[in-house]
Amino acid sequence: MANRRRRLRVLHPPPRSPLPPGRQRTLRLHQTHRSHRPHPPRGRRLSRLLARKHRHHQYRADGPLPAISRRRNLCRLRDPPARRRPHPLQDHPDRPRLRPDPACHPLARSVWNHYSLNHDRAHLARLYAAMARYDAWLTTYRDTRGTGGVEAFCTYDTGHDLSARFWHVPDSPFGNDPTRCDPDNPVLPFIAPDLTANVICQRLYLARIAEELGEDPQPWRDKAQASLKALFTHCYDPDDHFFYDRDRNGTLVRVQSDVLLRVLACEVGDDAFFAEALSRYLLNTAKFFAKYPFTSMALDDPRFDPSFGQNSWSGPSNFLSIIRAAHAFEHHHRHVELTWAQMPVLSALFAMDTFPQTLSPFTGAPGYTEKYAPAILCLLDMVERLCGILPRPDGTLWFTGLVPREATHRHIDHHTAYRRKVDGHTFELLNDGITATLYRDGEKRFTFPHGTRLTTDRSSKLQAITGMVARTVTGTIETPNGNLDVSIGPNEVQSFQNGQLATTRTPDLVPPTYG
Structure with a gap:
């Protein structure tokens, strides 16, 4: 029980802990009708939510900084036994693992951005060594077919609970051992495009970190290039302009899910490639551009399920996808298009009294759970990008002259x-x-x-x-x-x-x- 309490303290810092110097911020919002009468219900609700939540979270363009501080424990890992996948929140290496964590967002990029903003070289070196060991683990245990890609053994590998992508695939790895794939499953392992793209991006930023630390970055760049080749060889359909899993039989798993957005957020493809993906999918109202984007499954897929009252990645919009989308758009200078996705979601958040994981792609109604950290960070991040002040890893500041817009009913x-x-x-x-x-x-x-x-x-x-x-x-x-x-x-x-x-x-x- 003591161990459990210690882990919870890592995940949730004490409510009154001060922010580091130079990182404090306050935010206040008020609204008026065109007649300049106050509109207290929504304004008070938003102010109350922000006042309650914003003090305890730092965040930047590439994701929440609490994730970085929590991952300090990753650098304490010894060389792990083969049966246990390295775990970024694991403060005791001998504690048994219950399940692997999804690895679809490049930790090395967040670490690099954190370093660019805070210049903690010792911390950078510790995390670099840990991430290098994790890369070696993936190479050893998650390329059983020798393709150069990264394989998914189960649903939990990508966190796509209830997604049609993983129908007839177990939630957990075989025997709850992340190094083993069920030998009797007729389709596993999958060569997973999001896991492979994550490693590509991870290695490119590991190259930057290696160069900063005085090491040779070229081996990381060569590995990233090999992973990129594997991604397009095994997971990309040029006719569809889409990435799919490839099963053990060599068949593409033609389920159009938010895998595309995940791959693009890992900086795969040039500006023209991204523009094509926008036109055909991300900004297509028959695909992922619902009234409250982005859906976790293509709207025109017969397996699309809009039910948002549960942890589902087979239809409803998820706040984790929404907050990760910003990097994909901004990496390709698509700032205006990003606002089209963020404005309706921000409007939906104004009306919420909770921070759910999912929301209805059609009405914006809150769905599953009530205290979902990515939703909290999504609110703060969108306000910062749309009408706030955003420090950037390149040493610049963004000051954005927009105001929130209503997605329904009368103009405010x-x-x-x-x-x-x-x-x-x-x-x-x-x-x-x-x-x-x-x-x-x-x-x-x-x-x-x-x-x-x-x-x-x-x-x-x-x-x-x-x-x-x-x-x-x-x-x-x-x-x-x-x-x-x-x-x-x-x-x-x-x-x-x-x-x-x-x-x-x-x-x-x-x-x-x-x-």
């Missing part, structure tokens, strides 16, 4: 205010739906048009502006050194050079499709 004018500290300075961003105003330590720094995003360095020196809506925005940026006229299209980036704005990325937009 939203005003937002977001405050956080960065490097000891207090930044505040005010959005009224017409302009956005940025303050630093109480002094006004910039006013810029609604529908744009300012990028600055960490001292608020202007670097660029990005178009964040599906139209050309024309207006003025008020700066301490004078005004700048701006006219910017969707996803266009204009960099601030020699006292003026110059286009460095041309406008581009992938519209929704319908079948």
